[in-house]
Amino acid sequence: MRALRALIAVALSGVMALMLSAVLPLLAGAPSHAQSKGTIAKDARLAGDRERTRFIADLSRKVDVHVFALGNPYRVIVDAPDVNFQMPPGIGKERRGLVTAYRYGLFAPGKSRIVIDVSGPFLIDKVFVLEPRDDQPARLVIDLVPTDEQTFLTKLREAKPLAESQATHAPLPQPPERPADAKPIVVLDAGHGGVDPGTSSANGVTEKEVVLQFAKRLKEKLTATGRYEVHLTRDDDTFLPLQERVAFAQKKGAGLFLSIHADYFPITIDKARGATVYTLSEQASDEEARALAAKENFSDVIAGVELPSDSDEVVANILIDLAQRETQNRSVVFARSIVGELATKGTLHTKRLRSAGFRVLKAPDVPSVLLELGFLSNPDDEKQLTSDSWRDRMTDSVTAAIDDYFAKRIARMPY
Numbered sequence: 001m002r003a004l005r006a007l008i009a010v011a012l013s014g015v016m017a018l019m020l021s022a023v024l025p026l027l028a029g030a031p032s033h034a035q036s037k038g039t040i041a042k043d044a045r046l047a048g049d050r051e052r053t054r055f056i057a058d059l060s061r062k063v064d065v066h067v068f069a070l071g072n073p074y075r076v077i078v079d080a081p082d083v084n085f086q087m088p089p090g091i092g093k094e095r096r097g098l099v100t101a102y103r104y105g106l107f108a109p110g111k112s113r114i115v116i117d118v119s120g121p122f123l124i125d126k127v128f129v130l131e132p133r134d135d136q137p138a139r140l141v142i143d144l145v146p147t148d149e150q151t152f153l154t155k156l157r158e159a160k161p162l163a164e165s166q167a168t169h170a171p172l173p174q175p176p177e178r179p180a181d182a183k184p185i186v187v188l189d190a191g192h193g194g195v196d197p198g199t200s201s202a203n204g205v206t207e208k209e210v211v212l213q214f215a216k217r218l219k220e221k222l223t224a225t226g227r228y229e230v231h232l233t234r235d236d237d238t239f240l241p242l243q244e245r246v247a248f249a250q251k252k253g254a255g256l257f258l259s260i261h262a263d264y265f266p267i268t269i270d271k272a273r274g275a276t277v278y279t280l281s282e283q284a285s286d287e288e289a290r291a292l293a294a295k296e297n298f299s300d301v302i303a304g305v306e307l308p309s310d311s312d313e314v315v316a317n318i319l320i321d322l323a324q325r326e327t328q329n330r331s332v333v334f335a336r337s338i339v340g341e342l343a344t345k346g347t348l349h350t351k352r353l354r355s356a357g358f359r360v361l362k363a364p365d366v367p368s369v370l371l372e373l374g375f376l377s378n379p380d381d382e383k384q385l386t387s388d389s390w391r392d393r394m395t396d397s398v399t400a401a402i403d404d405y406f407a408k409r410i411a412r413m414p415y
Helices: 002-022 148-167 207-224 243-250 287-297 307-324 325-343 379-385 388-409
Strands: 040-049 052-061 066-070 075-081 099-108 109-118 123-130 137-146 184-191 229-232 256-263 278-280 352-356 368-375
Touching: 040 099, 052 099, 066 123, 066 148, 075 137, 109 137, 123 148, 184 207, 184 243, 207 229, 207 256, 207 368, 229 287, 256 388, 278 287, 278 325, 287 352, 325 368, 325 388, 368 379
Parallel strands: 184 229, 184 256, 256 368, 278 352
Antiparallel strands: 040 052, 052 137, 066 075, 075 109, 099 109, 123 137, 278 368
């Protein structure tokens, strides 16, 4: 097993290098030297037209920014240290000029990010941050102008050597040696977070909020049994790239990985409700599973992490080639345990196991399952997802499923 982990670590380190080299910064303006501690983003807006579109953010003080462009899809990425976003509710959906939408949030501890979606090839013409004056706040200003595809790609290629020089090639850390009688390690992955809110209800309840609350409660329940060592991939409103979630589970030496999400069914009158359980497969079990995997795999792009399709294919091929049938079979056993527990509570959307190519489930040596708790598009499910009593009942069921899975493992039952 450790030899397998070492092989995977080498393979994934190369993939991570590919990912990093694809994030091609287009620096646009020298950063300021102001300290950012305590900086608050109070508001944002768009101005101009398709010939020149301006993004403006009001800040409590001047802050250093790093601004760059990404393509496929076209985006402007604005990174700043530790900005506290206190924007008006619902902001960011405005379309104006070249900009179709924007979003913001915590990207990593101490690092905040704004992602601006752009409708076509563009250039970052100006970037500057104004000091506050009189009764006016500090302002971040970004001017975008249209260009042709060839010019856009040329600018990206010109910036590529800088991105490559910043890439690291260190292999992934190996999990520590553990005694044979050590507690099984369970990693709970609350989906989305930070700059990526996931889906949201008509009332503004976001996926990232409800799944984090659920993951924290489930960790409490599992820890209280005294039978497991439990870790969260994130325990606050921070974004974590999909590949880092997988690497986290491998680094911890996880015996089980559960990724937790909430679904959304995009129709006017929505009757879809209840939980659904998914495992990994390169062949999606149905169109709904394929659509969900596409949405979840798009999470990195939403947050401004560039993961080229060819490198993902490398990941898929490496992991599927190494993909121990034992690991996949264990994932199915765990998935069936969850379905069995939830079926008795009447909280399932379907009893049938579904599967698709979820990136977050692609650790070849960790049994992994994705659980969609319910549909935020359904008012009844939304009430449950935000209910403490429902969360208690649901986490009891998942805890029982995890107990059942490890009981079978200890008994060495055939899969």
